[in-house]
Amino acid sequence: MIDHRLIGGLHVEAVRRAGLHAEVEPHVLFQTSTIGALLEGAFDGDVTFAELAEHGDLGLGTLNGLDGEMIALEGSFLRADADGAISVISPAAGTPFAVVVPFAPEIEFALEKELGHAEFVAALDARLAGHGASAAVRVDGRFGRVHARSVPRQERPYPTLAEAAKSQHVFDFTDVDGTLVGFRFPDHVDGVEITGWHLHFVDAARERGGHVLSCAPAGVRVQLDPSGELHMELPPGV
Ligand SMILES: [Zn+2]
Structure with a gap:
């Protein structure tokens, strides 16, 4: 340690x-x-x-x-x-x-209506009020739209992430069944973690997915697993 x-x-x-x-x-x-x-x-x-x-x-x-x-x-x-x-x-x-x-969810609920991304994460935050700084999430169901990205393999010498992100591919899934997984981290761990919500998506067929830039759930079941404990493994040089 x-x-x-x-x-x-x-x-x-x-x-x-x-x-x-x-x-x-x-x-x-x-x-x-x-x-x-x-x-x-x-x-x-x-x-x-x-x-x-x-x-x-x-x-x-x-x-x-x-x-x-x-x-x-x-x-x-x-x-x-x-x-x-x-x-x-x-x-x-x-x-x-x-x-x-x-994953051992302690909070489960449904969001029946179609929601924009900001409304969606606000609904997650509302359910987490009083449950600590961090949480894992799993969301299953229908999505009107998932706006996602992924990145091509980089070659050494490696660029910065910002530089690499210029070659990212951005795509949309529309009217799709699938699953979101991810985490919320507090602002205090900036530099250690992506703060706020960080979500990845995979469709129900396990054929398409990516890092979520925004999404519009349209009838989903949400499971939240609040956490107050983060263990980190640091590679050499970090
Ligand atoms: Zn990501």
Whole structure:
């Protein structure tokens, strides 16, 4: 353990890879590296998807080389390529940035009406009031629209994330059944995590998906798993 902090109600603990042990404690978020390191172009991590699976069954992130968007759902680790096509990730593949949790939802509700993105996340925030700073979410159902993106694999020497994002592909799924997974993190962990809501989508056929830029749910079931505990694995140099 190299750090031990309490940040805005979210307890953050960091370890090196050698200090990792399998932990399947419900509600404990597990993250590899930091969003700050990813922003600076640290696109190769030292944790495999087999190891990531020991820390959670729901989550999101990316693959080494920034090779697409990752969606973890019910223990399956899926990759959306630059055009949003889904494939299953090899357990031996590595990740430079990922967040997972052993998903154990404590709040469940339905949103029946079609909502814009801002209304949707406001509804999630309203249900989380008084439940702590962070949460994992799973949303299943119909979406009038999902506006998403993915990124093509980057070559060394790696650019910054902002530079790499210029080659991102943006696409829309309309009138689609599927699942959103993701997290909310507080402003206090800026640099460690993407603050606010970070959501990834996969369709019901597990054929198309990506990082969500905005969405319009139109009849969905929401499950929320509030958390006050984040364990981080920091690769060398981070
Ligand atoms: Zn993302």
